[in-house]
Amino acid sequence: MDFLLHMTLYIALAPLLSGVLRKTKAFLACRQGAPVWQPYADLWKLFHRGIVRSTSASWLFDLSAPVVLGGTLVLAAATPLHSREVPLPMHFVLYIYLMALPRFFQTLAGLDTGSAFGGLGASREAAVSAMAEPALLLSMCGLAHLGAADPLNMFLSGLPAETALRHPETILIAGTLFLLLLAENSRIPVDDPATHLELTMIHEAMVLDHSGVDLGMIQLASSVRLAVFSALASGVLFPKALTLPVYLALPAALLRLSLFGVLIGAVEAGTARMKLSRVASFLMVATVLAAIALALQYAG
Amino acid sequence: MRCVHLFDLDAVNPLGDAPFRTFLAGGIAAGDRLLALFAERCGPGRFLVHAALGGSFPGKYSHGCVEVSPKSFPTLTDVCPGAHWFEREIYDMFGILPQGHPELNPLRFHEGWEKRFFPMRGDGSPSPEPRRGYRFLQVRGEGIHEIAVGPVHAGIIEPGHFRFSCAGETIQNLEIQLGYQHKGTESLFTGAPGMRQLLLSESISGDTAVGHSNACARLLEQVLGTPAEHAAEKWRSVALEVERIANHCGDLGGLSTDIGYLFGASHFSRLRGTALNLLMRLTGNRFGRGLNRIGGIGPRVPGIGAEDLLTELARLGSEVEEAGSVLLEAPSVVARMEGTGRLLAATAKTLQIVGVVGRASGRDIDARRDFPSPCFEEHPPRVVVAAEGDVLARARIRYEEMRSSFRWLSKVLSSPFAGTSSPHAGPASGPGRRTLAVSVEEGWRGEIVHAAIVEGNGHIVRYKIADPSFHNWPGLSFAVQKNVVSDFPLCNKSFNLSYSGADL
Numbered sequence: 001m002d003f004l005l006h007m008t009l010y011i012a013l014a015p016l017l018s019g020v021l022r023k024t025k026a027f028l029a030c031r032q033g034a035p036v037w038q039p040y041a042d043l044w045k046l047f048h049r050g051i052v053r054s055t056s057a058s059w060l061f062d063l064s065a066p067v068v069l070g071g072t073l074v075l076a077a078a079t080p081l082h083s084r085e086v087p088l089p090m091h092f093v094l095y096i097y098l099m100a101l102p103r104f105f106q107t108l109a110g111l112d113t114g115s116a117f118g119g120l121g122a123s124r125e126a127a128v129s130a131m132a133e134p135a136l137l138l139s140m141c142g143l144a145h146l147g148a149a150d151p152l153n154m155f156l157s158g159l160p161a162e163t164a165l166r167h168p169e170t171i172l173i174a175g176t177l178f179l180l181l182l183a184e185n186s187r188i189p190v191d192d193p194a195t196h197l198e199l200t201m202i203h204e205a206m207v208l209d210h211s212g213v214d215l216g217m218i219q220l221a222s223s224v225r226l227a228v229f230s231a232l233a234s235g236v237l238f239p240k241a242l243t244l245p246v247y248l249a250l251p252a253a254l255l256r257l258s259l260f261g262v263l264i265g266a267v268e269a270g271t272a273r274m275k276l277s278r279v280a281s282f283l284m285v286a287t288v289l290a291a292i293a294l295a296l297q298y299a300g
Numbered sequence: 301m302r303c304v305h306l307f308d309l310d311a312v313n314p315l316g317d318a319p320f321r322t323f324l325a326g327g328i329a330a331g332d333r334l335l336a337l338f339a340e341r342c343g344p345g346r347f348l349v350h351a352a353l354g355g356s357f358p359g360k361y362s363h364g365c366v367e368v369s370p371k372s373f374p375t376l377t378d379v380c381p382g383a384h385w386f387e388r389e390i391y392d393m394f395g396i397l398p399q400g401h402p403e404l405n406p407l408r409f410h411e412g413w414e415k416r417f418f419p420m421r422g423d424g425s426p427s428p429e430p431r432r433g434y435r436f437l438q439v440r441g442e443g444i445h446e447i448a449v450g451p452v453h454a455g456i457i458e459p460g461h462f463r464f465s466c467a468g469e470t471i472q473n474l475e476i477q478l479g480y481q482h483k484g485t486e487s488l489f490t491g492a493p494g495m496r497q498l499l500l501s502e503s504i505s506g507d508t509a510v511g512h513s514n515a516c517a518r519l520l521e522q523v524l525g526t527p528a529e530h531a532a533e534k535w536r537s538v539a540l541e542v543e544r545i546a547n548h549c550g551d552l553g554g555l556s557t558d559i560g561y562l563f564g565a566s567h568f569s570r571l572r573g574t575a576l577n578l579l580m581r582l583t584g585n586r587f588g589r590g591l592n593r594i595g596g597i598g599p600r601v602p603g604i605g606a607e608d609l610l611t612e613l614a615r616l617g618s619e620v621e622e623a624g625s626v627l628l629e630a631p632s633v634v635a636r637m638e639g640t641g642r643l644l645a646a647t648a649k650t651l652q653i654v655g656v657v658g659r660a661s662g663r664d665i666d667a668r669r670d671f672p673s674p675c676f677e678e679h680p681p682r683v684v685v686a687a688e689g690d691v692l693a694r695a696r697i698r699y700e701e702m703r704s705s706f707r708w709l710s711k712v713l714s715s716p717f718a719g720t721s722s723p724h725a726g727p728a729s730g731p732g733r734r735t736l737a738v739s740v741e742e743g744w745r746g747e748i749v750h751a752a753i754v755e756g757n758g759h760i761v762r763y764k765i766a767d768p769s770f771h772n773w774p775g776l777s778f779a780v781q782k783n784v785v786s787d788f789p790l791c792n793k794s795f796n797l798s799y800s801g802a803d804l
Binding site: 025028029030031116117119120123124188189192194195196197198199200268269270271272273274275276277278 | 445446447448449454455468469556558559560561562563565566567570630632633635636640784785786787788789790
């Protein structure tokens with residue numbers, strides 16, 4: 001029952017987060033923008049379409065979209081959203097590599113069709129995720145230590161239910177997670193999800209050859225992935241929201257995700273995309289933040 | 301009038317190969333620029349190659365021509381690299397081989413066209429050798445891969461093929477293959493001069509309707525001896541500047557879109573619309589079509605009085621100023637554009653790069669000052685030059701040019717308009733002798749050159765159009781070298797060249 005509620009919440013709220021994000025961007029650009037439920041309509045449309053498949057694609061290509069969605073949902077099952085209890089508690093190192101699994105298959109699928117853009121996107125995606133890994137590892141490590149619970153099990157469940165201000169390192173970890181959120185979900189300033197220019201794309205270049213149901217699965221997975229990162233970062237900032245009774249925790253989860261939608265939208269509207277060569281220093285900042293947070297924990 | 305010059309061809313004898321070469325090399329060495337290089341069929345099996353040069357001294361023109369064999373002529377690209385594309389064009393249209401040309405790929409007729417198709421060669425010449433196919437430059441080495449983009453793009457833009465040879469992300473070589481828009485425009489201009497040429501000139505490059513039709517109208521007027529009066533000339537220059545503002549706004553919006561900077565994208569796209577609407581009120585068309593008649597301007601131009609236009613421009617000007625200063629001072633924007641797509645000043649000079657791109661790479665040229673039309677002679681423009689040559693410099697030049705255009709417009713619109721603006725009523729006549737007319741106008745993208753060879757009775761036998769894009773396309777290949785592939789769209793947008801204007 002709890003498992004069902006948890007997963008339904010993720011799948012139902014993730015497109016809303018994307019919708020709020022886009023609406024915020026439109027609002028800040030003085031445009032009306034699409035309604036916030038547009039992502040649901042897009043998904044519905046894609047799931048009712050047939051698949052156009054490259055003649056040079058192999059079984060790997062067919063496998064990629066289900067694996068990407070499946071892997072992301074497993075990730076969601078391990079990330080607290082409305083309560084500290086998660087249906088699928090796991091060790092943080094496993095968690096990190098489960099994050100990499102969908103990306104690995106996505107990259108293979110990008111290479112599989114043999115198009116120049118797929119290869120280009122795949123190599124960029126691999127580079128960005130490799131550079132993001134140290135920061136990810138350090139921040140998860142910090143998170144697990146913060147919990148002071150058995151890190152083999154549920155890394156967020158042991159969080160002290162106090163305000164973040166008492167523990168400055170939680171703010172640093174939340175900051176790291178937010179930077180990682182931008183990099184790992186192909187948001188500005190690392191990638192531009194709205195661009196039409198194939199040569200500049202990172203994530204979008206890999207999925208250019210996907211269509212119909214496959215594309216729907218990939219888009220849903222992207223939304224869920226963004227929701228997972230938002231839930232993680234907001235869970236660190238507002239640990240009390242995870243201890244509320246269910247009838248309050250659900251609106252709180254909705255509120256936290258919407259807040260992150262607005263926040264990411266505002267960052268995207270106010271920043272230009274950076275040069276590809278500067279992504280490394282951007283992620284270095286994230287790594288240093290995570291390292292300081294970890295050092296503070298050991299010192300404190 | 302310094303923006304149009306007539307050469308009496310009856311008084312000119314074609315030079316020999318060597319003197320023609322010396323003429324061209326000498327002119328370029330003295331700092332002149334190549335306005336146009338083109339061939340003309342002057343009889344069955346007889347061909348002339350004309351070169352028109354222009355100096356930076358106001359209104360200094362020179363012309364030389366050489367009679368070439370129907371087979372080949374010695375290339376001039378070695379003494380004047382800016383002639384590179386002009387020679388490829390001569391080969392494609394006439395089948396006359398520029399002997400020793402460094403890279404004689406077809407400019408327009410790729411695979412799929414008849415290999416012996418040379419549309420301007422005419423009858424009476426020996427059949428030429430079949431054209432060889434397009435050969436892309438092969439880059440070899442470990443990890444080198446090719447990316448092919450286009451000719452069909454993921455957007456509503458014109459067709460063109462780009463072939464990148466990259467080592468990882470770094471571009472080693474970019475080859476630009478255009479020609480997909482060839483429509484025989486220049487041949488359509490021949491015949492008796494009239495409204496037809498003006499209408500055609502408005503569609504050479506849809507975003508430069510005013511620039512091209514101004515150049516065409518002045519050329520026809522000088523040939524026919526029916527110059528426009530002061531008021532008409534003034535409205536022409538006003539429309540030209542409004543067109544410049546509209547397109548520069550569009551470019552800054554496009555640059556913002558390409559770097560994902562939402563503020564610039566939405567505001568400059570909106571401001572472009574406002575400027576186009578002003579052009580609509582001025583000329584009756586958002587793109588300035590229908591502005592010109594031979595000897596004057598259209599009956600419904602201006603559709604807005606000078607005072608109303610001044611008020612509207614003042615409002616637009618302050619908004620552009622505000623949005624531009626936010627855009628070009630945003631740290632993330634500056635970091636993204638600075639040092640990207642640098643075109644060195646020496647390269648720009650060698651390749652004869654013109655217009656905004658040239659001025660961003662230290663080329664102090666502007667046809668409004670160097671070959672001024674009457675209104676610009678009376679009110680000289682401020683020419684903005686930058687030395688950096690990167691995307692940021694090209695964006696800044698656009699912003700600064702808009703600011704000086706607003707100032708210029710407010711000065712000109714508040715001064716009196718003398719004479720009538722309706723077309724000249726006097727009788728039209730030909731120049732009486734075989735004449736080469738060269739007309740220059742600074743469109744928003746850069747220097748537009750129209751050249752026509754006219755018989756004594758006014759009949760046009762050869763019409764040559766050099767859009768600034770034709771000069772600048774080769775520059776793009778140089779600007780993106782050693783940049784990363786993901787920066788190419790930004791570099792391309794900062795050049796913003798016309799495909800249609802290059803594929804005439």
